Amino acid sequence: MHRDGIDGTGDTRHALGDFLRARRGRVAPEDVGLTGGGRRRVRGLRREELAQLAGISVDYYVRLEQGRATQPSPEVLDALARALGLDVAERKHLATLAGSGHGPAPKVRVSPLLRRLLEAAGSLPAFVTNHRLDVVAWNDLGSVLMGGLAEPGRRAPNEALYLFLDPASRALFPEWEDRAVEAVGQLRVSAGRYPDDVELTALITELSSLSAEFRRIWSTGEVVMCARGRKRLRHPAAGLLTLDYETLHVPAAPGESGLEMHVFSAEEGSQEAAVLARLASPAAAGEVLAPSGG
Structure with missing residues (x-):
C-alpha cells in the first residue's frame, strides 16, 4: 500500500515498520535455526518467529510493524538487529527510524x-x-x-x-x-x-x-x-x-x-x-x- 511517498517515506509512523517488514522478508528460517515448516504465505520469517528470536512479545512486534509503537528502546532495537542479521549501516538506519524529534529539511550549501x-x-x-x-x-x-x-x-x-x-x-x-x-x-x-x-x-x-x-x-x-x-x-x-x-x-x-x-x-x-x-x-x-x- 502506498501512503505519503512510497512504503512510508514521509510517514514517520510507518517507515520503521516498513523497514522491519522488508528485512524480515529476506531472512530464511533455516538460517536462524528454524524449520521452513510446509507452505508459507510470505517469504522469510513470520512475525511471531522474529518476535521469538528477538525476545519480545508478538503483540508488541505487530504494533511496531503497524506503526502503533514507534519508539522502541535501544535494547529492543539491538535484539531486532541481531535477529535480522543487520549490518552496521542497517543498524544505524534502524536507530534513525526509531528516533524522534525530526527537524525541518536541511539546506544545501557548497562552500x-x-x-x-x-x-x-x-x-x-x-x-x-x-x-x-x-x-x-x-x-x-x-x-x-x-x-x-x-x-x-x-x-x-x-x-x-x-x-x-x-x-x-x-x-x-x-x-x-x-x-x-x-x-x-x-x-x-x-x-x-x-x-x-x-x-x-x-x-x-x-x-x-x-x-x-x-x-x-x-x-x-x-x-x-x-x-x-x-x-x-x-x-x-x-x-x-x-x-x-x-x-x-x-x-x-x-x-x-x-x-x-x-x-x-x-x-x-x-x-x-x-x-x-x-x-x-x-x-x-x-x-x-x-x-x-x-
Missing part, C-alpha cells in the same frame, strides 16, 4: 573551500552530492566522466533520476544493477534521516511511479552508505575504465545537509592513470582517445 578542493583535484575526477543525490558541484574531469554534468540538458543532475530514467546510464555503468542498488540504498537512509524533506519525498514518489526497477529495489529495504571501492565506467572515447573511488563526507553546519565528495583515481603507472592524465590535459579537448577496452 567556497569545497569548490577550491574540486578544482585542485586536477587529474582526479570528482563530484559532490547531497542527501537527495543531487549533483551540486563537480570539476571538469568529473563532469566528463559522469556523462556530461556540465552540459545543460544532456543528463539529469540527480543521480537516481539519471540511473532509473535515462537509458544512457546503462552505457556509462556496466554494473548498472550495483549502481542502482547503491542509489536506492542511499535514498532510503536519507528518507529515514530527513522524513520532513518534501523534495526528497517527491523524488522517491516520482521514481516509484515511473520506474518498476526502482520499486523492485526499494521493496528489498536495502540500505547503503557510500565509502570506498572500485567501479567501472565507460568513457565514450577512452572506453572502459576501472577506477578506485573514495567518498569524503563533508560535515554540515547547523541546519544544513552534509555533502559527499566522490573522488576517482587510478593506480600510478596504470593505463587508466594515463587516460585520466590525458583527459585532464587542456589539449584533450576534442581529442579522440584510443579505447582502453570494453
Whole structure:
C-alpha cells in the first residue's frame, strides 16, 4: 500500500515498520535455526518467529510493524538487529527510524573551500552530492566522466533520476544493477534521516511511479552508505575504465545537509592513470582517445 511517498517515506509512523517488514522478508528460517515448516504465505520469517528470536512479545512486534509503537528502546532495537542479521549501516538506519524529534529539511550549501578542493583535484575526477543525490558541484574531469554534468540538458543532475530514467546510464555503468542498488540504498537512509524533506519525498514518489526497477529495489529495504571501492565506467572515447573511488563526507553546519565528495583515481603507472592524465590535459579537448577496452 502506498501512503505519503512510497512504503512510508514521509510517514514517520510507518517507515520503521516498513523497514522491519522488508528485512524480515529476506531472512530464511533455516538460517536462524528454524524449520521452513510446509507452505508459507510470505517469504522469510513470520512475525511471531522474529518476535521469538528477538525476545519480545508478538503483540508488541505487530504494533511496531503497524506503526502503533514507534519508539522502541535501544535494547529492543539491538535484539531486532541481531535477529535480522543487520549490518552496521542497517543498524544505524534502524536507530534513525526509531528516533524522534525530526527537524525541518536541511539546506544545501557548497562552500567556497569545497569548490577550491574540486578544482585542485586536477587529474582526479570528482563530484559532490547531497542527501537527495543531487549533483551540486563537480570539476571538469568529473563532469566528463559522469556523462556530461556540465552540459545543460544532456543528463539529469540527480543521480537516481539519471540511473532509473535515462537509458544512457546503462552505457556509462556496466554494473548498472550495483549502481542502482547503491542509489536506492542511499535514498532510503536519507528518507529515514530527513522524513520532513518534501523534495526528497517527491523524488522517491516520482521514481516509484515511473520506474518498476526502482520499486523492485526499494521493496528489498536495502540500505547503503557510500565509502570506498572500485567501479567501472565507460568513457565514450577512452572506453572502459576501472577506477578506485573514495567518498569524503563533508560535515554540515547547523541546519544544513552534509555533502559527499566522490573522488576517482587510478593506480600510478596504470593505463587508466594515463587516460585520466590525458583527459585532464587542456589539449584533450576534442581529442579522440584510443579505447582502453570494453
